[in-house]
Amino acid sequence: MALPDFLVIGAPKSGTTALHAALARHPQIFMSAVKEPKFFLTDGPPPDRGGPGDAQTFKEHVWRRADYEALFDQAPRGTLKGESTPFYLYDRQAQRRIQALIPGARLIVVLRDPVERAHSNWTHLWSAGLEPVGDVVRACAEEERRVAAGWSAFWHYVSLGRYGEQLEHLYGLFPRENVLQFRYRDLVDEPAATLDRICAFLGVEQGLIDEVPRENVTAHPDPTLRHRALSRLMRAGATVGRHLPGRLAASLTEPLEKALQESGRPRRPLSWEQRQALIPRFRDDIALLEKVTGEDFGDWLRPRDRSGGLMGGRPPGQGQARNGRPRVH
Template identity: 30%
Template sequence: MGDVTVPNFFIVGAPKSGTTALSVFLSEHPQIFFSDPKEPEYFAKDLKKPQNWLCGNDFDEYQKLFESANEKHLVVGEGSVMYMFSKTAIREIYNFNPEAKLIIIVRNPLDLAYSFHEHLRFDFEEDQGDFAKAWALQEKRKKGLNLPKNIRNPSYLQYGEVAMLGNQVEKVFNIFPSNQIKIIVYDDFIKSNRKEYLKVLKFLGVQDDNRKEFNRYNERLNHKWRGLSVFRRKLPKGMQNFIRVLNENLTKLPYGERFGFTNRTKINRKPLPQSLKREMSDFFRDDVKKLSKIIKRDLNYWLCD
């Protein structure tokens, strides 16, 4: 190792499960090279990429994301969290590198689905602000009805399928050997970042970098000014990247949040109604049992009785 210039590990899921935080921690490790952006989505050939996306389905452009990796980097990775949801990505990754290591963070599906709806709202891909109504619309939307104008992958609106991690993890284990798969339970990651981080480092075969700070990322965000965000999304790719990099560098400075082009604000999310939690618990019950069996841990505490 040490001469790797293509990815040999992937964070493949799940969305809204702490993968951004983990990718930041790993990207700052001196022996790890992590792609920027975090989620190239290259191997999800069945999923439509965002407008002005960096590499799309172009392998040469994908490789360029890793060209800065050098001899000090023992492992090279990326973190496209919809790979596990994709119907083709895990097989594509295996065909690309059958020795690749995969990292998966699993989360309570009720919380994941609710948070993913919030994420689509933030990305202007969901026009139904009430999650309970969005959940109820799944069958109609599967038939192509009541779709938001800007949704790029209507399958993302199937919140039950997005959060059905038992089926997705089973698919991964059917393709990759178990010793190449690392499962993290989100609850453990939140409770003890460092403990789970060290397990990941051991899995990847790199040394402890004595990291002490474990900040949280992408916490329940909304736009301060939605119009400004709409405008920025229509800018050419080069201008979008320039603003993104400038903002990232500004916000790293002392008091930088005051000067960055930040248009984000944290929101307080209302608890799910108890009736909806019961409905969703019944929906996910068999899948959670499957996931529990796969990872050999009882996860039924996620659900309502």
């Protein structure tokens, strides 16, 4: 069977795209050309309802078994086959489907500060003109309503970052030796060592890949009248696009998305006030994560400085820019 030997399963906005590209450069690894096939997210066709832009995303699902296996048909003999769908960690049914079909699969998990992850996720959709709420704290408050309305997982800003619950469930299905978990900052600050750690986990030669692609930082358009108008058109185009073939649907929205990105500033860091408002949504789960993993994640409950490091005490001020260190997304 042409099924993957390993999967990068989470979390979204935690460097999985860059990691997929880095692993694809290893001569003993074959990564699917479709980075995010989403095969294990459903038992059949994806749903036909959701939030703004979800219809286009659902059209991208590789949900037929034959189509999924075809992604790995070209893998050279003897190479390890892998794919990256960062929603598998969040989706409990996806975890069960993986266990049923590939019980011996090796799973790679990247954990990012959940507040930073939520902010990056919100910025992604805001910059694309799909997120109608112009403040991440207020957008997070909309999550329960959006989940009930069937909006796709990428809109679940808070729930996607509750890793304790997700890993507790995962470890009930897979032995711990089948799971490699590490922090997003490891991939950013020590890419060579982290890639060697992944290669050792997969059982392929170390030292052959030592860097990850640089990040294309998402622009952060200001909430101007122009942005609001383009965003409304974007959401309208996405609604119409659900009834059109994939390429035709994309032709409606791609020019608008390009226009939205023009003159946008790089993503701005969270203020300490925003961070304070969001931390309580993760506090109990961080305690569970520490219990499940035996590791300390207390830094996720504290302020961050302009470079993403820990502050000793005083909260950072608004408007501080991050330094120029390359990042991954």
